[in-house]
Amino acid sequence: MKIYSIYISGVGGQGIIKTSVVIGEAAMNAGHEVVMSEIHGMAQRGGGVSTELKIGPAHSSIIAEGTADLLISFEPLEALRALPKINKNTHVIMNTAKILPFNIQGSDYPYPPLDDIVGEMKAKSKDVKVLDAVEIANQAGNVLSMNMVMLGVTLTVPGFPLDKERLIESMKANLPEKTIPINMNAFEEGFSKF
């Protein structure tokens, strides 16, 4: 199998690492090789967080510039920041709910308007799926299930190498039992959105 690379970006506290582990374990259980990179520490205090996953026979867990197959962005500004990792054929899933950097008031640049961000992403990728995952998560029962909304959308991406059963099985193995019904709702909402 060719290597399938997934770059996931967002802000600390959005459940990015958990989502990545769910995908990684699902890949392992499906019999694929898989490696993943995550950054802990300073980044957790409201800073940007990203993980990189490679499914297939890769040694390094870092994705070379312009080679990601899929970008999952949990936050619009962080989608822009991830642009060096993607190319025109990279599929993009993008949550539109903004998290303002704490220092945005004194920042050299304002937070760009959402329409401009979406336009910029669409100029750089042929397939951008845009959704307000926070709104959908709220409807599913808890804002914290936003990451599972995003996970559900991955299944609608052409070429995504994992199937629904594997992802659900891995999700159940990695989330607290009492949160499963809401997270399943969120996952299904994401899956049926596109």
Place this chain on the structure above:
Amino acid sequence: MNLNDILTGKEDEKLFLLGNEAAVRGAIEAGVKVAATYPGTPSSEIGDVLHCLAKEAGIYFEFSINEKVAMEVAAAAAASGVRSFTFMKHVGLNVASDSLMSAVYTGVRGGMVILVADDPSMFSSQNEQDSRHYARLANLPLLEPSNPQEVKDFMLEAFQISETFEIPVLVRTTTRISHMRGIVQLGPVEKRPEKGFFQKDPKRFVPIPATARVMHQKLVQKIEKITGLVEKSFLNKQCHQDGNVGIIATSSAFNYCIDVIEEDELPLKVLKLGFSYPFPEKTVLNFLNSVERVIVVEEVDPIMEKEILAIIGKYGLNVEVNGKLDGFLPLIYEYTPDIVREAVYNVLGLKMENFLIQESNLPLPNRPPTLCPGCPHRAAYYAVKKAAKDLELSDVIHPTDIGCYTLGVESPYESADYLLSMGSSIGSSCGFSKATDQPVVSFIGDSTFFHAGIPPLINAVHNKNRFVLVILDNRTTAMTGGQPHPGLPIDGLGDLAPEISIEDLVKAIGVSYMKTINPLNIKKSVEIFQEALQDQGVAVVISKYPCVLIKKSQKRGISQLVVTDSCDGCGECLSTLACPALYQADDKIEIDPLLCRKCNVCVQTCPQGAIKGRRTDK
């Protein structure tokens, strides 16, 4: 995955583990009986996992007061015949190095492994020192795994080498190995005796000049013997055999090399060094004899590169070496697949396929880490600044220390002017107070105070310094994820433990002023800081309030803080507190209810009194 699987997983089972989790499994499989650490990223999760699993695994585990003590706990355990494990970040090894140097002289009876996690590119560190130098400085074997499976497997091999040669073994990871997740196939767990017995042998375990001279000679002999082993070790292997250009690589850098070779089908020979000190001279010599040119790919310092140049010089080989020293690869920061690909293409004289790296055409505001909403440090910084301003003090120097509060370097707090290492806030305050007439207010966290703050505070009092020390006691080791320390009633195994009182320690040292404050009470805190600033000796203020990450929202009965219509949008709260929960909305300030922790600091500092607590409707 459940964390417990690391302990209960059966032989041949596969788990998707972080490098740091794989290290714990390695320790369990090796039958480690004693483990000790001081938390430090990127090694922190090893301790977090042991904190959960050690008791059930039959391992004694402690969060030691600092890395030096952790090293000594592990060394004594290994001298008593049980297997021991200590682990720390790269700068932690500096702290432990004094005892490390001697532990290599005395040697061990049970296996002893020291895992050191380097941080190339400094994701969470004050420097990017290359710990491989310690293998050479102290003369101890060095293993460098490249992925989580190797972390686990190399741990077992390290214990084997350690026990065979009665010497501690160093395992070096980097951030990219410690925080890499991969599939790890588990092995069997070795059953070993619960307790050791310390057989006295002062000639071996007490390095005084007469015995140390003998010990050093024996150490050199051991290293010679280990050199024989390293030449045969399966940890060093050739993986590709094409062409007359070779790559010698280690750790993460090896992964980038092998990916570029396999993805781009390049004709290269590769020698992977997993056991890199003592340096496998014969293995490398054989490899060099098969190539015309060699690229050395290693992260941070050109250590192997210099070893290879020495071999080429010694044997008069005609092999060109490309690496950091001739500018083919950078001398600083971690490598990436792109950096390695470009270097390899340059050496081979190949043209890279040109593709445009996409970048945002929209300007990107950055997103630096910051103090959390409700963080008690924010309140303490605010109060110190206000107290100094009210007393019309200028040019106040703020030596700081290692922890979340180092984020105080950012505007608007600007409460970090000087930093060297753990505990340096207090030692450097001594220097500033003697060398200048400027007021000095320094900051240190509770865990850091225990780690390295006590001797310099004694120094400060004895040498008649004048400064204010603020101990930011947030009841945890916050930056590394919330590990316990000696000031808390819990130990590494999760059992109840005696709490060491910072107040009693400080009092016993004999400071001229000491008060404990609740930093969230701004008015009172400002008063206390003013008193402290007017003290003529060493004044200590203990700012005591739990980290918001371990404590639930404050102010019971108040459902949320709201900005009332009396807000005139002056922005004072934004420019002095910079709390992530506060933001500018049109012509007034708003509070994000999802982020707000109801610490009430903005309520107290708003010049218009425009922020109020809304009571829960009952």
